Amino acid sequence: MAYRVAVVGATGAVGEAMIAELERSTLPIAELVPMASARSAGKTVAFRGAEVPVVEATPEAFSGVDLALFSAGGQTSRALAPEAVRRGAVVVDNSSAFRLEDRVPLVVPEVNAEALADHRGLIANPNCSTIQMVVALAPLRERYGLRRIVVSTYQAVSGAGRRAVDALRFESGRWLEGEGFVPEVLPVASLPVKYPIADNVIPQIDRFEPNGFTFEEMKMVRETQKIFGDPALEVAATCVRVPVTVGHSEAVTVELEEAPASMEDVVEALRAAPGVVVWDDPTAQRYPTPMLVRGERDVYVGRIRRDLFRPNVVHLWVVADNLVKGAAWNAVQIAETLEEKGLLRVPAAEGDR
Amino acid sequence: MAYRVAVVGATGAVGEAMIAELERSTLPIAELVPMASARSAGKTVAFRGAEVPVVEATPEAFSGVDLALFSAGGQTSRALAPEAVRRGAVVVDNSSAFRLEDRVPLVVPEVNAEALADHRGLIANPNCSTIQMVVALAPLRERYGLRRIVVSTYQAVSGAGRRAVDALRFESGRWLEGEGFVPEVLPVASLPVKYPIADNVIPQIDRFEPNGFTFEEMKMVRETQKIFGDPALEVAATCVRVPVTVGHSEAVTVELEEAPASMEDVVEALRAAPGVVVWDDPTAQRYPTPMLVRGERDVYVGRIRRDLFRPNVVHLWVVADNLVKGAAWNAVQIAETLEEKGLLRVPAAEGDR
Incomplete structure (x- = not known):
């Protein structure tokens, strides 16, 4: 058929x-x-x-x-x-x-x-930000158990649609020429206050909820809980728009139920996971950036390191094409x-x- | 005299x-x-x-x-x-x-x-990133005690000097015209691998240490401990360069010894602190961005909210001019x-x- x-x-x-x-x-x-x-x-x-x-x-x-x-x-x-x-x-x-x-x-x-x-x-x-995070965390959840996630995002403007990409390009041109402009699109087209995104970052994606988190941040909480089937999973997100056209990045701190025996063990779990590419070698300055992942279906993970104080906490840098995998x-x-x-x-x- | x-x-x-x-x-x-x-x-x-x-x-x-x-x-x-x-x-x-x-x-x-x-x-x-963070956290430390900090930075290129600002402008022009270029300055002028910063973010500031953290990230650990006189204070940082000329932003998650009675209490502590401006009103879409703080001596704090799961954890968005206060x-x-x-x-x- x-x-x-x-x-x-x-x-x-x-x-x-x-x-x-x-x-x-x-x-x-x-x-x-x-x-x-x-x-x-x-x-x-x-x-x-x-x-x-x-x-x-x-x-x-x-x-x-x-x-x-x-x-x-x-x-x-x-x-x-x-x-x-x-x-x-x-x-x-x-x-x-x-x-x-x-x-x-x-x-x-x-x-x-x-x-x-x-x-x-x-x-x-x-949600795009949720997808790439859960792909990267699923293997760690399976091997060690997940207790808590703290994530800060670096989100591309294409997540807000074509008009936002056009706005970044327009504003960037004006900025380079030293000319003023009136921002019209970001952070949220339907809300009254607008901020420039060229030469700026904006810590608001979608509208605010009464608890002080944005709807985008709450998506990362609720959707992650639902996908993992774990309503007790703690998620804290700060979602930020950056002047990048395509490719969301995330700094993820994850508290595991069980401390990994070694970081090699963590890397092995990630390498074996479907949809994940480990792109991590500090000595070669290898880590993913938005530019690397454009057009890619996989989620790239780098900067994999254990917390300096808590052996059951791991830090990751997770990058994916928000229009493709996201x-x-x-x-x-x-x-x-x-x-x-x-x-x-x-x-x-x-x-x- | x-x-x-x-x-x-x-x-x-x-x-x-x-x-x-x-x-x-x-x-x-x-x-x-x-x-x-x-x-x-x-x-x-x-x-x-x-x-x-x-x-x-x-x-x-x-x-x-x-x-x-x-x-x-x-x-x-x-x-x-x-x-x-x-x-x-x-x-x-x-x-x-x-x-x-x-x-x-x-x-x-x-x-x-x-x-x-x-x-x-x-x-x-x-270090610039440390300065603005400790200014914002000092009043919380005094009122509630600090146990742990998790911070993700959004750092402007001027922190890497005038050449990096020139590089961002040059690369941005080429990017807008759809022309290629060879990145020459960031992330670290003296290291071999270079990445574009226009239309990109780079999760490396300064060289890597053997523990997988960058020297910039370790500055935030060691300097914060020294300034607060607390060698047991836990700090975990991910330092990221963003395509912004001036103004560092930080998503800071802070675990306090004592849960604040209310978020009004937290805001009051911040408002009373020297060098801090509270710039926070979700209903008015008010929060600081790099653009807001340029030329300012103060550290701006917004997105002040309590963690959804842990009453002794507070999230903040901290922005300052990295060349001025930083x-x-x-x-x-x-x-x-x-x-x-x-x-x-x-x-x-x-x-x-």
Whole structure:
């Protein structure tokens, strides 16, 4: 069987990356159906040598679609993802709309593919920052147990969409020429206060919650707990936007249940883990940076070192392409995993057909 | 009495900032003596409306100098600072050469001015990243006790000198034009491997130590312990260079001996602390960024929040101008403090005169 695959938000930064991942996917694809808002309908996207017209994302457009990858924001997902499932499409949703719902699996295939088993047509793709962190921590969790995570992020602007990338480039040009500008996009397009990102860093990603953490920081808490199936796992995050187009970096401090016998043992656990590349050699100044990982599906880990005071605490530097493993590849990887497991169909009770 | 004040490394990024701080200092200055290597001798620097010639830094040049601010690297400090003291100059040294020596006070005036009491002519200025962190943590230490610090830094390139600022600008221009370039300066000019800093972040500042931490990270451990006079204080740092010209940011997680009664109590302690500005209001999207603090002497603290799981753990976002409070102002502030305490002289046993 070959599938009709829709990408919702096909003209966005993640949508474009999803189409690129589908191009190199092992999934048998009969047809690509790029969807977007009415404004973008009529544009075309390139797919395997053809120019494919973008159609407006409406409930009816999902008729005959087998798989729909959503990345057009929470509002679009809330409005259309249930409609797509009702029409028989398995949805992998990249928004935060359904991630924490009990009956929606939240999946990083290397970590918790088993959660796909009883899906009901809708699977959630985790937040980009969460994905790369759990890929790196899963092997340590398995070998030593995880008690607590403290993470500081260095997040690329592409995580905030194409407009934010354009803003970084525009602002950088003005900055280099010594000219002023009015920041218009970051930290959050829909909130009133804007800050420059060129020659600056911004410690706000998404809106604030009443507890003083941002929604992005709380995603890292709640999603990590759900993916690991451990509601008692302690996570503390500070999420920061940096003037980088693509590639999220994270300084991760992890408190393990059990102290590793040696750091070689930690490195071995990481090396053996799927989706992880250990890129770590201080004597050769080897460690990952955003530049290294662009276009890569793997999560790169370096700066692996034991805490100076607590033998059960380890520090890591984790870098991945936020558009690839952090979004598009993880979504396509979920679809490939469903296909391999014979699960790429909406259970009879959920769809109309 | 008015002083003859030398600035060694007067043409560097920090030297220039030192001269700017001396211009607005309350210290009575009879004469500024800018010094640099033979290569820069003959240039002039502007000071209070005059163009002052730069002289070569030699042992003899310190004759008649009362106060010498050094910022020309560890090698120059090791060679010339003792010579300056021997000739009667009180030295405030911004290099790491003497910071950990037992008989050298390592001083942040807001935190441990009392350490100046029995100086022997040479006072060390701490590392930029350490200074802003201890200013922010001193009031919490006093009120609740400090047990452990985990810090991730977002450090500006000016911390690596003028060449690194030039490199960021050059690389940014090439990046915007889509042209390649060969990185030549960062992370460490004297080490073989170089990485781009435009559109990138680099998790290495200074060379690596055998324990896997960088020297910069170990400075934050050892200097913080020394400044607080607490060799058991646990500090874990990840130091990262970001594409920002001026202004270091730090995500600081601090484990206190005692859980604060409320976060209002924490904010009050910070507000009352000298050299600290609390800049924190999530509802107004108020938090410090590098752009906010440029040219400021104070350390700005925002994102103040209690850990979700451990009541004795607090998270802070700490931003300061690395050239001002992180280097030049702290050095001039040490000199002003010495003057106020009647200590701006080399004790008889140390100098020759």
